Amino acid sequence: MSSPSLYTDLSHYYDELCSNIDYREQYAFILRLNAMLGNRGMRYLDLACGSGSLLKHFSDEGFACSGLDLSADMLDIAALRCPTAKWIQADMSDWTLAEPVDLITCFLYSTHYCPSIAAMEQTFAQVFAALAPGGLFCFDSVDKDCIANDAGHFHTLSTPASELRFQTRWHYPGQGDVMNLHLHIRETREQESFHYEESHAMTATKITALKRLLESAGFEVLILEHDFNRFAEWQGTNGNVIFCATRAQH
Numbered sequence: 001m002s003s004p005s006l007y008t009d010l011s012h013y014y015d016e017l018c019s020n021i022d023y024r025e026q027y028a029f030i031l032r033l034n035a036m037l038g039n040r041g042m043r044y045l046d047l048a049c050g051s052g053s054l055l056k057h058f059s060d061e062g063f064a065c066s067g068l069d070l071s072a073d074m075l076d077i078a079a080l081r082c083p084t085a086k087w088i089q090a091d092m093s094d095w096t097l098a099e100p101v102d103l104i105t106c107f108l109y110s111t112h113y114c115p116s117i118a119a120m121e122q123t124f125a126q127v128f129a130a131l132a133p134g135g136l137f138c139f140d141s142v143d144k145d146c147i148a149n150d151a152g153h154f155h156t157l158s159t160p161a162s163e164l165r166f167q168t169r170w171h172y173p174g175q176g177d178v179m180n181l182h183l184h185i186r187e188t189r190e191q192e193s194f195h196y197e198e199s200h201a202m203t204a205t206k207i208t209a210l211k212r213l214l215e216s217a218g219f220e221v222l223i224l225e226h227d228f229n230r231f232a233e234w235q236g237t238n239g240n241v242i243f244c245a246t247r248a249q250h
Contacts, residue, residue, distance in 0.1 A: 013185055013196075014051050014074065017166050018108075020155045022228075026107060027057035029228040030138055034103050036231075037222065037244055039134030041102025047092045047127075047139075048110030052078030052085070059085055063103075068095060093122040100132040106139040112202040117177055120203060120210070124217040128247055137219065137245040140226060144204035146239020147172035147179060163188040172204050179204040207234070207241055219245035 049067030065085040114120040152169025172179040222244040223234040
């Protein structure tokens with residue numbers, strides 16, 4: 001029997017796992033980027049949308065929203081959160097839209113879920129084709145040479161029924177294009193404890209290499225420091241960044 005997966009069997013834990021993420025802060029940051037760098041359009045697509053927490057802020061603001069995710073279980077949760085949005089169950093490197101959109105995002109480092117550099121390249125080509133002129137693609141990324149290989153991040157959450165403890169950490173062996181995301185969930189209910197562990201292979205890249213891939217796809221690229229409170233151009237040292245890739249108006 002295969003182990004349970006966070007994105008299927010354990011999808012009901014996903015929102016708890018992400019409870020420490022300030023989606024409103026991300027939304028406000030992206031909205032300002034769209035006004036400054038994009039075409040200010042209101043057609044929005046979130047790649048690897050998960051349970052729709054980020055997408056809901058755009059939906060509430062009046063954007064025409066779509067969400068794409070590989071997991072049907074995650075999309076079922078997202079559909080309850082954003083009933084007016086459109087949904088696409090697909091790999092992010094293999095999808096099409098009937099009409100172009102103005103803004104596409106892919107946060108929580110989800111572009112790294114592309115299984116290879118070639119798949120990332122295909123994803124960027126798909127995004128470029130889906131954007132209207134002046135459209136903006138925003139996503140965060142980590143440089144493979146800056147993976148700390150430490151214990152990662154911990155947070156705990158108390159619910160009326162249980163106590164939850166989450167650990168997430170990356171590991172990069174120091175060579176090649178593969179890093180691993182390790183997840184550990186411990187749930188305590190009354191006198192019982194339940195443990196779930198899983199690993200996801202992710203594509204490891206250099207920030208400079210991603211910039212070249214985006215430019216090859218046709219984008220104009222600006223790289224920012226990963227700080228949702230300010231706009232600061234990347235200084236070339238931090239390994240945690242936000243890419244702003246624009247499809248030119250002409």
